[in-house]
Amino acid sequence: MTDQHPALSLRGLAKRFDTKIAVAGVDLAVPTGSFYGLLGPNGAGKTTTLSMAVGLLRPDAGEARVLGYDVWADPVRAKSLLGVMPDGVRLFDRLSGAELLAYHGLLRGMDPAVVDQRAAELLDVLALSDAGRTLVVDYSAGMKKKIGLACALLHGPRLLVLDEPFEAVDPVSAALIRDILHRYVSGGGTVIFSSHVMEVVERLCSHVAILAEGRIKRVGTLTEVRGDRSLEDVFVEVVGGRTATGEELSWLSR
Amino acid sequence: MAVPVTVPERPARRVSSRHFVRLKLRVLGNNFRGQKWRIALFVLGLLLGLWFAAVGFFLLATPGLADEPRYALMVAAFGGGLLTLGWLLLPLVFFGVDETLDPARFALLPLSRRTLVTGLLAAALVSVPALATALTAAGLVVSAGLLGGWSAAVVGALGVVAGLLVCLAGARALTSAFATMLRSRRVRDLAAVLLAVLAALLGPLQLLVLAAVQQTDWDRLDGVARVVGWTPFGAPWTVGVDVAEGRPGAAVAKLLIAVATLGVLLFWWSRSLESAMVGAASAGPSRAPRGVAGGAVTQLFPRAVGWARRDRFGALVARECRYWWRDARRRANLITVAVVGVFVPVMVNLGGVSFSTEGGAEFGGGDSSPALVSLSMIFVGVLASLTLANQFGFDGSSYAANLVAGVPGRVELRARMTAFSIYVVPMLVVIAVALALFLGRPAWLGVMGGALAAAYGCGLAINGFVSVLGAYSLPESSNPFAMNSGAGFTKGLLTLVSMVASAVVAVPFVVAAALLGDVWLWLALPIGLAYGVGAALLGAYLAGDTLDRRQPELLATVTPRR
Numbered sequence: 139m140t141d142q143h144p145a146l147s148l149r150g151l152a153k154r155f156d157t158k159i160a161v162a163g164v165d166l167a168v169p170t171g172s173f174y175g176l177l178g179p180n181g182a183g184k185t186t187t188l189s190m191a192v193g194l195l196r197p198d199a200g201e202a203r204v205l206g207y208d209v210w211a212d213p214v215r216a217k218s219l220l221g222v223m224p225d226g227v228r229l230f231d232r233l234s235g236a237e238l239l240a241y242h243g244l245l246r247g248m249d250p251a252v253v254d255q256r257a258a259e260l261l262d263v264l265a266l267s268d269a270g271r272t273l274v275v276d277y278s279a280g281m282k283k284k285i286g287l288a289c290a291l292l293h294g295p296r297l298l299v300l301d302e303p304f305e306a307v308d309p310v311s312a313a314l315i316r317d318i319l320h321r322y323v324s325g326g327g328t329v330i331f332s333s334h335v336m337e338v339v340e341r342l343c344s345h346v347a348i349l350a351e352g353r354i355k356r357v358g359t360l361t362e363v364r365g366d367r368s369l370e371d372v373f374v375e376v377v378g379g380r381t382a383t384g385e386e387l388s389w390l391s392r
Numbered sequence: 393m394a395v396p397v398t399v400p401e402r403p404a405r406r407v408s409s410r411h412f413v414r415l416k417l418r419v420l421g422n423n424f425r426g427q428k429w430r431i432a433l434f435v436l437g438l439l440l441g442l443w444f445a446a447v448g449f450f451l452l453a454t455p456g457l458a459d460e461p462r463y464a465l466m467v468a469a470f471g472g473g474l475l476t477l478g479w480l481l482l483p484l485v486f487f488g489v490d491e492t493l494d495p496a497r498f499a500l501l502p503l504s505r506r507t508l509v510t511g512l513l514a515a516a517l518v519s520v521p522a523l524a525t526a527l528t529a530a531g532l533v534v535s536a537g538l539l540g541g542w543s544a545a546v547v548g549a550l551g552v553v554a555g556l557l558v559c560l561a562g563a564r565a566l567t568s569a570f571a572t573m574l575r576s577r578r579v580r581d582l583a584a585v586l587l588a589v590l591a592a593l594l595g596p597l598q599l600l601v602l603a604a605v606q607q608t609d610w611d612r613l614d615g616v617a618r619v620v621g622w623t624p625f626g627a628p629w630t631v632g633v634d635v636a637e638g639r640p641g642a643a644v645a646k647l648l649i650a651v652a653t654l655g656v657l658l659f660w661w662s663r664s665l666e667s668a669m670v671g672a673a674s675a676g677p678s679r680a681p682r683g684v685a686g687g688a689v690t691q692l693f694p695r696a697v698g699w700a701r702r703d704r705f706g707a708l709v710a711r712e713c714r715y716w717w718r719d720a721r722r723r724a725n726l727i728t729v730a731v732v733g734v735f736v737p738v739m740v741n742l743g744g745v746s747f748s749t750e751g752g753a754e755f756g757g758g759d760s761s762p763a764l765v766s767l768s769m770i771f772v773g774v775l776a777s778l779t780l781a782n783q784f785g786f787d788g789s790s791y792a793a794n795l796v797a798g799v800p801g802r803v804e805l806r807a808r809m810t811a812f813s814i815y816v817v818p819m820l821v822v823i824a825v826a827l828a829l830f831l832g833r834p835a836w837l838g839v840m841g842g843a844l845a846a847a848y849g850c851g852l853a854i855n856g857f858v859s860v861l862g863a864y865s866l867p868e869s870s871n872p873f874a875m876n877s878g879a880g881f882t883k884g885l886l887t888l889v890s891m892v893a894s895a896v897v898a899v900p901f902v903v904a905a906a907l908l909g910d911v912w913l914w915l916a917l918p919i920g921l922a923y924g925v926g927a928a929l930l931g932a933y934l935a936g937d938t939l940d941r942r943q944p945e946l947l948a949t950v951t952p953r954r
Contacts, residue, residue, distance in 0.1 A: 241711050243689075
């Protein structure tokens with residue numbers, strides 16, 4: 139029955155912090171098998187939206203469903219289908235890479251033998267096995283992103299929610315992450331990730347939503363949103379930025 | 393017209409301590425914004441501080457107010473010395489230091505070391521404990537003034553200011569030196585031992601105070617006070633009395649001692665500050681042994697947890713075990729428990745003994761009793777479990793992983809209790825056995841073990857609730873002693889609530905020990921064990937339910953604000 143449902147559906151999600159409205163009613167349907175990009179400037183509410191979608195932050199209003207299961211009413215079913223890589227959240231970083239993977243696997247109720255095998259494979263593919271027993275806290279930023287991705291993938295989720303997976307990642311690692319995600323989607327998985335790097339989104343995504351000031355401004359397949367222009371032009375127009383004229387900050391030039 | 397970046401139009405204004413103080417006030421103020429309960433807690437903390445300050449003030453001013461110059465020097469030397477010692481030891485052992493202004497944040501600014509250190513010291517003055525200490529010490533000024541007139545009061549005030557600065561600088565220097573040592577992977581175990589020894593100083597100190605109270609031989613104490621007055625601990629506090637008693641030369645010399653101490657402490661602090669600023673950016677690579685044995689799961693489980701099933705519960709226990717040792721903040725807490733857990737019962741139970749033989753007949757026989765032993769064991773058990781009062785705060789935002797995986801609250805809490813007990817229970821057993829042998833009463837072991845087990849189990853249960861309902865975030869700093877501004881009082885309040893609650897639940901054991909006599913020697917252990925284990929399980933069951941309902945809120949409260 140889950141196949142009739144979108145992989146992730148958000149309805150009227152809203153969140154207010156003190157006086158600031160972070161997310162003002164977000165509706166989104168992420169079709170199964172899609173590669174979905176959530177675009178937005180800094181502070182648009184991307185992280186808040188995704189946190190509410192995966193059960194890390196309780197929404198003030200609205201609902202989130204993963205393959206039909208309500209994240210807040212039936213968290214156990216929903217969370218078992220989810221793989222999450224949050225941004226700005228520490229991993230249990232005083233474990234080594236292998237220990238961290240084992241922890242995540244067992245926490246998901248996986249068979250120890252399967253955990254061992256998958257962990258070894260993931261560490262190999264992500265080029266993390268050389269790190270040996272180095273604690274994750276001593277990893278570089280790119281390595282931390284990769285081990286975070288491995289933790290999210292380990293239990294073979296149906297939906298992968300990634301917050302800023304390409305931030306602070308060098309080109310080599312980024313290419314590797316892209317390949318892995320591609321393979322995951324072509325194998326029937328669904329990915330939604332947030333980013334503000336247009337180039338990555340244009341290359342990867344089948345669907346795009348642009349979020350600004352807590353609202354969805356544009357949504358649809360990449361070609362629908364982009365039209366015949368570049369995604370960056372659309373984005374800047376939607377978000378409404380300003381360009382430097384050259385008059386200000388004159389003291390910057392010698 | 394374009395002006396080169398490198399040449400500012402006019403010389404930059406000098407940064408002075410004033411800026412640091414204003415920055416601190418601003419940060420404190422912003423912390424309160426929109427958080428009514430924080431304001432309430434702060435006001436409560438302020439009132440409590442003022443209350444203690446008022447009590448201290450009158451204690452220190454007594455010689456002047458009662459016109460008893462005989463005791464003036466003694467009160468100044470011992471009172472001031474205690475203040476200084478408290479400032480040095482308590483942050484290390486219990487409270488941590490307020491790191492509202494994290495030195496690491498200044499690493500990139502072009503500030504000289506001198507500016508930074510004096511600025512941070514000035515900012516440290518703006519805190520409730522510093523204020524309370526200043527008020528307390530004002531009692532000395534009043535006392536000196538009443539006994540020796542204006543000149544004594546003025547010199548006394550100078551001394552008090554110097555003393556306060558010595559306290560602040562000492563606390564900072566000591567914590568930041570230890571933080572550096574605990575961070576370094578090479579000497580951190582040595583640091584742990586040193587810390588233990590320092591905390592152990594609390595014991596003899598208590599003996600000294602007890603002796604002071606019991607001794608009627610004032611002349612001998614007076615001699616001790618004179619000596620203490622010449623050490624950095626007592627020097628700044630006794631100058632007022634010296635002037636009042638007509639020794640201006642001694643006062644000048646003591647002021648010089650205080651200033652020199654301050655200089656040395658500031659120099660020491662600035663040295664370790666530098667390493668803290670650089671160290672925050674890179675803690676250095678850890679050792680990475682080649683031969684990795686076994687699969688990922690085998691690596692996760694430490695040998696002590698080898699018995700655990702390889703499932704969710706086992707994984708939680710294994711990870712917690714690794715964390716209690718690998719996380720400097722948690723390790724510092726464990727060490728505190730070990731040290732205080734040994735010394736307090738020894739002091740409580742032996743204190744009486746040593747004084748009865750030496751000081752006089754006041755403590756009838758001075759022997760310990762099963763009730764007294766039970767009481768001290770309850771204290772140890774409660775204290776040990778107290779470490780878990782902010783167990784989720786230790787994790788910070790990493791707790792999100794458990795939330796995403798949907799770990800049930802009961803499993804979570806049971807696993808955390810189990811992991812902590814793997815460290816603490818052996819420690820408690822050693823404490824109980826050692827104390828029983830020390831007292832020469834091996835027959836009391838059952839009573840002690842029973843009280844200990846009951847108190848520890850009740851404490852675990854209570855702290856399960858406290859950790860879910862009263863969690864607060866800890867700064868993501870590499871300094872294990874760092875506290876968020878305002879968190880100090882929250883911590884104190886929660887500590888008090890949880891200690892009282894746990895002790896109340898465990899009190900039947902003291903009563904039973906006092907009333908039941910010899911039968912209890914045999915019954916205590918099995919009943920205590922059952923009571924403790926039962927309480928812990930029930931606590932995990934009920935608190936786990938609460939946890940299930942507020943997991944996201946808990947994550948939000950333990951995630952440090954940035």
